[in-house]
Amino acid sequence: MIDYIKGELAELTPAQAIVEAYGVGYALNISLNTYEAIQGKQNVKLFVHEALVTGGRDDSYTFFGFASKQERDLYRLLITVSGVGANTARMILSSASPSELCNAISTGNERVLKSVKGIGLKTAQRIIVDLKDKILSLGIAQEVSAGTAADSTIPVDVRDEAVAALTMLGFSPAPTAKVVTAILTDDATLPVEQVVKLALKQIK
Numbered sequence: 001m002i003d004y005i006k007g008e009l010a011e012l013t014p015a016q017a018i019v020e021a022y023g024v025g026y027a028l029n030i031s032l033n034t035y036e037a038i039q040g041k042q043n044v045k046l047f048v049h050e051a052l053v054t055g056g057r058d059d060s061y062t063f064f065g066f067a068s069k070q071e072r073d074l075y076r077l078l079i080t081v082s083g084v085g086a087n088t089a090r091m092i093l094s095s096a097s098p099s100e101l102c103n104a105i106s107t108g109n110e111r112v113l114k115s116v117k118g119i120g121l122k123t124a125q126r127i128i129v130d131l132k133d134k135i136l137s138l139g140i141a142q143e144v145s146a147g148t149a150a151d152s153t154i155p156v157d158v159r160d161e162a163v164a165a166l167t168m169l170g171f172s173p174a175p176t177a178k179v180v181t182a183i184l185t186d187d188a189t190l191p192v193e194q195v196v197k198l199a200l201k202q203i204k
Helices: 032-038 069-078 086-095 098-107 110-114 121-138 158-168 173-186 192-202
Strands: 004-012 016-021 024-029 043-053 060-066
Touching (some): 004 032, 016 043, 024 060, 032 043, 032 086, 032 192, 043 069, 060 069, 060 086, 069 086, 069 098, 069 121, 086 098, 086 192, 098 121, 158 173
Antiparallel strands (some): 004 043, 016 024, 043 060
C-alpha cells in the first residue's frame, strides 16, 4: 500500500496532479482544495488513497492524492457512506474545505451538503448521521484545512482548464462550457478553482 508520494510536481490541473518520483510519473486525482494547496509548488508530498477498479478485461488502480492526512481521512469516511462514490466524495471535497465540511456535518447543516451536485436530501442526511460521531472521535473537525490562497495571476486558458476539470469529474462538456462562460462573463478575474467551485453548484 502506498501511503504518500513525494517528488516533483510535473503537471497540475484542478482535477489531477502528476508527481514524478524516482523517474516514475504518478497520476493522482485531486480535489480543488489540494489543487489550491500545491499550486505554484515545485516539490510536493501527497497522501494517497488507492482505489481498485474491477470489471472489464483488466483490473486497475486509481490513485487519489491529498495535501493533508486530514483531507484523506475525510475522503475515506465519505466513501463509506451508501450512495457516495469516489468521484462524488472528491466533488464534495472540491465544493467546501475540509474544515467547512466537517463543521457542516458536525452541526447537521444539510444545506452545505445539498449544494453539491448529485447530493440530495436523503444522502445529505445519511452523511451527517453516519459520519458525525466518527469525525468528532477522529478529531478531524479540529484540524485546519489545506491552504486556500489562490494565485492572483489568472491563466489565459482558465475557461478551458475549468471545463476540462469538470469534464474529468463526469460532466458533459457542452453544458459545462455554457455555465463556465456565464460565470467568467460575470467576473473574468476569477481563478480556475473558484470557477469550478461555482460551476459545481450550477450545472444541472
